[in-house]
Structures are given as C-alpha cells and as structure tokens.
Amino acid sequence: GMVVGYQADIDFDSDWITGHLYEQDGRGSLAKAPEGLVEMLPTEEWIDYEIVAAGDRIQLFMNGIPTVDIEDPEGAKSGHFAFQIHSGAGCKVRWKDIRILPLEKWESSQALFDGSDLEAGWYPVGDEKWTVQDDAIRGQTQTGKYGWLVGDREYSDFILTFRYRWKSGNSGVQFRSWLVGGEEMHGYQADIDPAIPRMTGSLYDEHERGTLEKGGEFIDPDYELGRWHHYEISAIGNDIRLYHDGALSVHFKETVAERIRKGIIALQVHSAPLDSPVDIEWKDIQLINLEPPSPWE
Structure with a gap:
C-alpha cells in the first residue's frame, strides 16, 4: 500500500x-x-x-x-x-520512548520564564548571582555557597521541560521540594554536572536520602563547549522519570507515601571554590500541570 x-x-x-x-x-x-x-x-x-x-x-x-x-x-x-x-x-x-500526550494536556503547557524578567514568578535564596542574558537565566556562584532561584508556585503532578547550557560546576533543578528555615532546600533534584561521571541525569534527594538513582553515561566530546541540552522531568504519582536529550536516564518508583506531595521548583547553583565557580544557563522552561483540579475551584 x-x-x-x-x-x-x-x-x-x-x-x-x-x-x-x-x-x-x-x-x-x-x-x-x-x-x-x-x-x-x-x-x-x-x-x-x-x-x-x-x-x-x-x-x-x-x-x-x-x-x-x-x-x-x-x-x-x-x-x-x-x-x-x-x-x-x-x-x-x-x-525508543515513544509517547503520546493528549492534546488538551499539551495546550495547558505554561512558560515558567518569559525570557526577560526574573521578578515574575521567581525569587532568589542565598547570595549567588542570577541574571537574564539572551532570553536565558544565568546562575553563577559568587560567594562560594549554595544558591537557589525558586519558583513562586507549588506543583505535584507535572511534566517539566527545559534547555540548559553548562559551563562549569555542579547544578540541578529541584522539584516537589520545600525550604526549611527559609534557606535550606529539601526534596528531589534532577542533577547536572558533566564533569562527574553519571551525575548528569541522576535523581538526588537534597538534605534527605541522597542519591536515589544514578543517570546514564552521557558521552559527548563537545559537552563542555557550551551546547544547549534538553532535559525533561516527569512526576506523576509515585512515578518519576528523567530524560536527558530524549534518552531515559532515571525511572524511579517512590515508596514513601508522604513524598508524593506538592512542592516548589527551583534552579540550583551548588557551593564551589571561589576560583572555580558554577556557571550555567537555562531557557525554554515549560510545565504541563497534570494535577487534577480541586473540587472547590
């Protein structure tokens, strides 16, 4: 035919x-x-x-x-x-990893960053440097300590996609997370650090259980040259999946019921020596909210 x-x-x-x-x-x-x-x-x-x-x-x-x-x-x-x-x-x-998302879910996708303004929807925790350059968020350590750029809403079930360009240091994206004492971050983190084998694409539990599952071995000789990479975080019930450049890097089933919860999304710059700071950019941050609407709304 x-x-x-x-x-x-x-x-x-x-x-x-x-x-x-x-x-x-x-x-x-x-x-x-x-x-x-x-x-x-x-x-x-x-x-x-x-x-x-x-x-x-x-x-x-x-x-x-x-x-x-x-x-x-x-x-x-x-x-x-x-x-x-x-x-x-x-x-x-x-x-591989062939999936179909119902159109109504795709149409509910929302941009978490408009490419120009960090005042709309984000706030910093810590004293590290957050700027907007060429439609991207740039995070840099300047005191050697941890820094977070925190979203002002909480989500439970969602698909989050973004692109990032790594220059140096350890970083990641928090989700279903929470702050203790206003500055100590707790919760899931999708890791980013190409300098450490199998770190990028790993699932970490910040200030809780540590590494939950390591990511795949990403082999790319141009990685450190500043290419944009695609990252997807899917959190639906107890099912958590991370995709890096389209490849499934983590499929984790949460067994602790209280961890299946709403939480914040945050961009991280890890603590680092002053002579080797963290430097990373994010852009095209999109979220599809899969949480059922409240019966009271």
Whole structure:
C-alpha cells in the first residue's frame, strides 16, 4: 500500500532535511528547518523529537529547538502513525520512548520564564548571582555557597521541560521540594554536572536520602563547549522519570507515601571554590500541570 500524509523528516547527511516537514505522496516540502540545525544536534546519540498537531497548526521540536511552526488548513486532521525507512542507500535508525500526550494536556503547557524578567514568578535564596542574558537565566556562584532561584508556585503532578547550557560546576533543578528555615532546600533534584561521571541525569534527594538513582553515561566530546541540552522531568504519582536529550536516564518508583506531595521548583547553583565557580544557563522552561483540579475551584 501507499502511505500519504505528514512526515517529520530525519536525515543527518543533509543540511536541511532533519527537522523538516514533508507531505508524503502529496504536496512535498511544506516547511524547512532553520539553517544550522544539524550542527546544533549531537550525532550517534538519542535525540528528542516532538510533534504537535493541533487543528491546522503543526509544530516540530528537536531537543527542545523549534524547527517548524505552520498553519496548514489543507492538511489531514487525523490518521495513523508510521516509521519510515527511505528507499535508496542503506539507512539505520532507532526509535525508543515513544509517547503520546493528549492534546488538551499539551495546550495547558505554561512558560515558567518569559525570557526577560526574573521578578515574575521567581525569587532568589542565598547570595549567588542570577541574571537574564539572551532570553536565558544565568546562575553563577559568587560567594562560594549554595544558591537557589525558586519558583513562586507549588506543583505535584507535572511534566517539566527545559534547555540548559553548562559551563562549569555542579547544578540541578529541584522539584516537589520545600525550604526549611527559609534557606535550606529539601526534596528531589534532577542533577547536572558533566564533569562527574553519571551525575548528569541522576535523581538526588537534597538534605534527605541522597542519591536515589544514578543517570546514564552521557558521552559527548563537545559537552563542555557550551551546547544547549534538553532535559525533561516527569512526576506523576509515585512515578518519576528523567530524560536527558530524549534518552531515559532515571525511572524511579517512590515508596514513601508522604513524598508524593506538592512542592516548589527551583534552579540550583551548588557551593564551589571561589576560583572555580558554577556557571550555567537555562531557557525554554515549560510545565504541563497534570494535577487534577480541586473540587472547590
């Protein structure tokens, strides 16, 4: 038989096909990905690919980078999913962690940072340095102590996605967390520190149980050169999953009932010597709130 319909393209031997939107056996090329996309993506590593189809609107994302965003009233509004191996020269590709999120959940996604203002939704704990540069939050140690940039709302069940660019030091993102004495952070942390083997992508319990599960071995010779990486935190009931650049790094089942709770989200810069400070950036911070609405609302 013949397959007709939208195709989210993959071809790293081409400068323009990966991240491109094509209509198979139809109108052909519909939207090209941005120039230089292939150079921004790792090779021979797992890559996160997101496809959003909402009415006439089609969006594609690779490792959190928007590649296509079009309105297409002529296109199909329903159909099958299929994976393709193209004709011609040999091709080898693998897929994993294939998930479908109901559209109403995707549409409830909210930006936790607008790219310009830390006053809206965030407050610092500690004396470390937090600034906004080029639509990103930059965290730096300046006294050698811990620092936190804390969100002003609490969440229980959610999917949190963001991109980060690591320069130096130990960092992470707190979730389902709480402050003791106004400054001591407790709770889950999605770890970031490429300088330490298997630290990035690990699940840590700050000021509680320590390391809960180590992450995968991320091998990337360009890691320290400042590439943006994609991170996803999924916390639904007792099920916690961390994904780094599309690859599942942690799948943890919480057995302590009281830890399945609402909590804050916070960005961390770890304590560090003054001559080797922490320096890290975050951007495109999005949250899908999966908590059922209160019957009193």
